[in-house]
Amino acid sequence: MRGNWKSCVCFAVFVCVYGFIVSACSVPATTQAEPVLAPAPAPVPQVENTPTPQVERAPVSEVENTPTPQVERAPTVPVDDTLTPTPVAPNESAVNDAEQFGLQEGMLYAEAREVLIEQGWEPHTQGAEPNLNDATVSELFDLGYEEIKDCSGTGVGPCRFEFMNDAGELLVVSTAKMGASSNQDRVIWSWFIEELIDATQEESSS
Numbered sequence: 001m002r003g004n005w006k007s008c009v010c011f012a013v014f015v016c017v018y019g020f021i022v023s024a025c026s027v028p029a030t031t032q033a034e035p036v037l038a039p040a041p042a043p044v045p046q047v048e049n050t051p052t053p054q055v056e057r058a059p060v061s062e063v064e065n066t067p068t069p070q071v072e073r074a075p076t077v078p079v080d081d082t083l084t085p086t087p088v089a090p091n092e093s094a095v096n097d098a099e100q101f102g103l104q105e106g107m108l109y110a111e112a113r114e115v116l117i118e119q120g121w122e123p124h125t126q127g128a129e130p131n132l133n134d135a136t137v138s139e140l141f142d143l144g145y146e147e148i149k150d151c152s153g154t155g156v157g158p159c160r161f162e163f164m165n166d167a168g169e170l171l172v173v174s175t176a177k178m179g180a181s182s183n184q185d186r187v188i189w190s191w192f193i194e195e196l197i198d199a200t201q202e203e204s205s206s
Helices: 002-026 109-118 135-142 199-205
Strands: 148-151 159-164 169-176 187-196
Touching (some): 109 159, 109 187, 135 148
Antiparallel strands (some): 159 169, 169 187
């Protein structure tokens, strides 16, 4: 009995091993791998088409064509060749410069008076009377300056002296008082020819 039992067990083990080998041989050598599915693409968000706002254009103003004013031209005056203008000779004696009178600004009036008298200028004592109510005028008149006419009490206290020559020209000399100097030390400030004097008019006015 023990020998049969061992034979049965060996036979059963053989059958199992054989069945396993047969089943293993029936399985194909290579198995096909299942295809890997790619993930579905993410949906693309749709962008809404926003309409572009339209900019309103300002209306173009029409420029009015303003007519250009026409300038009237002056009529041309015909030139008469027969008329020849007479040249006027300049009055050289009326030129106001230092070379003519020998005066200089800042020159003492006492010296300038002598220069003018040597040149033929004489103190003008006719016409307006000197303003002897003014203290400065009265003092200068007493000093022998009979050509004094008037003085101003402001600023440098200018005084007006007048001379006349044989041609009837009136020379006005203005003096100034510098600082605390006396009237005897007055200096030349300015000079000019004022007008032409007719001797007959002076006689009638006097």
